[in-house]
Amino acid sequence: HVQLVESGGGSVEAGGSLRLSCTVSGLPSMSVSMAWFRQAPGKEREGVASIDSAGRTTYADSVKGRFTIFKDNAKNTLYLQMNSLKPEDTAMYYCAAVWLGGDRLRLASYKYWGQGTQVTVSA
Secondary structure, eight states, rough: OEEEEEOHHHEEEOOOEEEEEEESSSEEEEEEEEEEEEEOTOOOOEEEEETTTTSOOEOOOTTTTTEEEEEEEGGGGEEEESSOOOOGGGGGEEEEEEOOSTTTTOOEEEEEEEOOEEEEEOO
């Protein structure tokens, strides 16, 4: 049984930083494609960042240069380092695992999902 658990969310002022974590269990290895998505109230879930089995990364234009996705395979943990946070980054953040093909920042491209962690950025 595959389980993804996010943590590290919270409330910060604009310009601040947060590091989100996603602990993975039930997968044979961490050598799979993973991604972070987010969903703000009243909006559809959108892709934020992805990392493939070789460590190659993809970012949404809205976070490029501010966010970094990386993983620690030994700890079975995926991270999202978020710097220079803006109020528009406020959302529930979800991690996803196992790419099914297609756009790496598309919701339907991933098989497994966590329950989310809330990020709130004040002006």
